[in-house]
Amino acid sequence: MAAGATGYADILKAPHAARLLAGTLVGRLPNATAPVAIVLFTRAEGGSYTLAGGLAAVYGIATAIGQPLLGRAVDLHGQPRVQLPAAVVSALGMVLLALAGIGSLPLAYAAVAVAGLFTPPLEGGLRALWPDVLGREDRVHRAYAMDAVAQEVMFTVGPLLVTLLVAVWSAGAGLFVINLIGVLGALSVVLSEPSRTWRSAPREAHWLGALRSPGLLALLGAFFFVGLALGSITVAGVAYADDHGQESVYGWLMAALGLGALIGGTAYGARQWTGAPERRLRVIVALLALGYLPLVLTPGVVAMTALCALAGVFLAPAIACAFIVVDRHAPTGTVTEAFSWLVTTFGVGAAAGTAVAGPAVELGGTAWSFAVAGAGGIAALLVLMTTQRVLAVPGRTKEMARSSENDRNGAAEPGFSSGREA
Secondary structure, three states: OHHHHHHHHHHHOOOOHHHHHHHHHHHOHHHHHHHHHHHHHHHHOOOOHHHHHHHHHHHHHHHHHHHHHHHHHHHHHOOHHHHHHHHHHHHHHHHHHHHHOOOOHHHHHHHHHHHHHOOOOHHHHHHHHHHHHHOOHHHHHHHHHHHHHHHHHHHHHHHHHHHHHHHHOOHHHHHHHHHHHHHHHHHHHHOOHHHHHOOOOOOOOOOOHHHHOHHHHHHHHHHHHHHHHHHHHHHHHHHHHHHOOOOHHHHHHHHHHHHHHHHHHHHHHHOOOOOOHHHHHHHHHHHHHHHHHHHHHOOOHHHHHHHHHHHHOOHHHHHHHHHHHHHHHOOOOOHHHHHHHHHHHHHHHHHHHHHHHHHHHHHHOHHHHHHHHHHHHHHHHHHHHHOHHHHOOOOOOHHHHHOOOOOOOOOOOOOOOOOOOO
């Protein structure tokens, strides 16, 4: 663990690294908290769980559409010309929702659609910047683990911040504040020297872009269901809090989920691993699915909080390992787009999870909505199991891998044994 902490500190000492990481996390806060904020805002306005889930689902689907399109635009035109305008338009969509409320459903759906469609691809953009900022490939891979851990800090703090704003001010004010913070984060990123000077490698003209990689498609299929599991917990947690008559319970459940992921991600990044990350990812996702299943028991608040923490332990390791797999399978010149597709697929899955969990609460109660999470984890594992041959990347040599801008097969993952290909 100490070696991992030293490695993280080494990364943060690199010029621009801390600013880029912090700016990206802050800039992504509106997207990370949008499902929570939309559900709480809709409920505060007197809307049903089904409406809340529907609005959150539209936001997620719009984000899914916008991320790869904006990611491709970043690869073609650079980061500042895309990221900041997108952040401003996205924030204006949420402001419109806060001002108009849910009195006009077409307007409410349009507002969340605009907010989602123009969500800036900051996450993919950061991973595109790491090679230029950090240089060595082993540091880049460790940065992916650190990135996943840092996200869990945001996912821990974000729900608490939203629920605090709702409690002391209003749900509408929460939308205003969170999105203002997000624009400031995006501004910090695009004004940095690495963001201003970064250019993608030349890419082969192909209408499918990054999606012409079968291995990437297999990974995206699995992470759709991981997203579905996490999205369903967003609605299920609100229902659980309502059952116990305490709005603050929701924030604690989500914070526990994030805390578990933070612990798991930190431990994952600190360890030395050997072997192909595709095989390791299958094991991690299996453990992730097992962690979601006990949530259907819906015990008392203390026990439920502990179960949420346990359920989150393998989330950050799964995400960090997925970053490496994306690197290994993404075609040259599609680095931002490829990572944006991962965000997109995860977002579509989360949208589906919120859409399914809402009716599940009303039809079968809170336990049914948590059962959606368990089913999502199992489905993700099945996808990875059935696509092992595709993910094995047969016939690829180290020389081919090293020729790719964003494939690091020839490099050891941070902490990996140098004698084994990562």
